[in-house]
Amino acid sequence: MIETASYSTQTQSSAESSSSSTSVIPRDVLHKYEVENNSNNLSVETILRSKINEAVVENEAFYVVDLGAVVRKHQEWTAHLPRVKPFYAIKCNPDTAIIKLLASLGTNFDCASKAEIQQILGCGVSPDRIIYANPCKMKSHIEYAKASNVELMTFDNSHELIKISENYRNAKLLLRIITDDSKSVCRFSTKFGAPLDTTYGLLKLAKDLNLNVCGVSFHVGSGCMSADSFVSAIRSAHRVFKEAEELGLTFNMLDLGGGWPGSNNERIDFRVIANAIRPVIDDLFPAEIEVIAEPGRFFVFESHTLAVNVFAKRTVQEPTTGDKHFLYYVNDGVYQSFNCILFDHYTPTASVLIPGEDNTQYKSTIFGPTCDSMDCIGKDISLPELHVGDWLYFKNMGAYSVAAASPFNGFKSHPTTFYMY
């Protein structure tokens, strides 16, 4: 039986005078995305159930996005790292409602390509609030950055420096250095970052080319599990600042990159990282040095909950025990939102939206909708028996999910999204 929820569909037009908290969400976001005011603090489960009853067409998969979760993350950031200006890495989730919300809260943006820069400029954000943080850039994208007055960008090798000197001499450059990324879920140091024994030579070359290098950036790897990784990268950055001083270069910016956790748990807690790095930054970098960071996952991991529908089912027998094992086929998979299983090493947790009376657990496997057997969301997990038409939901689906979804096999890549606050 589907529970009938009394979820309010009040939008800002009627809510703005009554709810001071709602006023944090920009007016155009409230209207364009029909953001619903959850002033009754209904659970996400209740909201998902109400959407199934009221709004979902043909049992399609859908997201509920809590913009309030993004606001809370912004508050957490400013409370614990007041000196560090966040540049949201939009690759993580380029949802325009989230971008506009973060822009209105004063967050700046990290873009990796021409199209990402275009999206941010299209949201009305000024170019001086963008860092083009891709150390290896296409010439045409550099030209676009120049034409759009996006000045700040990263580099990590001599070829890139020469390319920049030929195409955008006045750019403000940050030298991205290599870090110890061994404590991170997604490691980047095989692809990006100048080894520390090359930084002096790179700075010397930049000086000879008369380029404007103004600081250091790093990325400890995405999903970093260690505050020490940040601390040691900050210390390395400080050594490069000293090299710049020796060469007579004036540095004024330190970029702490991404890697910040999306939720606080016993393995890693943003506040632990913040507490560890604050004194080190203050000790090594005088107040006039601008400190920025490029958090992605931090802002959006917790904001998205995805509901998927079981559209097919098979029953097989466990070869050794003869026990029943159910295979479920749901309408979002590894080629869509769940690409995070492959690319982000994520293990999503499935929950049953409307539990039945019988809670007997069976070994179950959940497949996505395509004809590829790799399109598997979870193997051998324990679930009560589900039926065609039942719903599963997955919390914490905001990071590196829809951002890389594809329409492979003709299935919808971007589920309908409902916004709430």
Ligand SMILES: Cc1ncc(COP(=O)(O)O)c(C=O)c1O
């Ligand atoms: C240059 C750069 N900055 C920031 C990020 C965001 O990282 P995270 O989501 O771990 O904070 C990434 C992620 O790939 C990146 O490549």
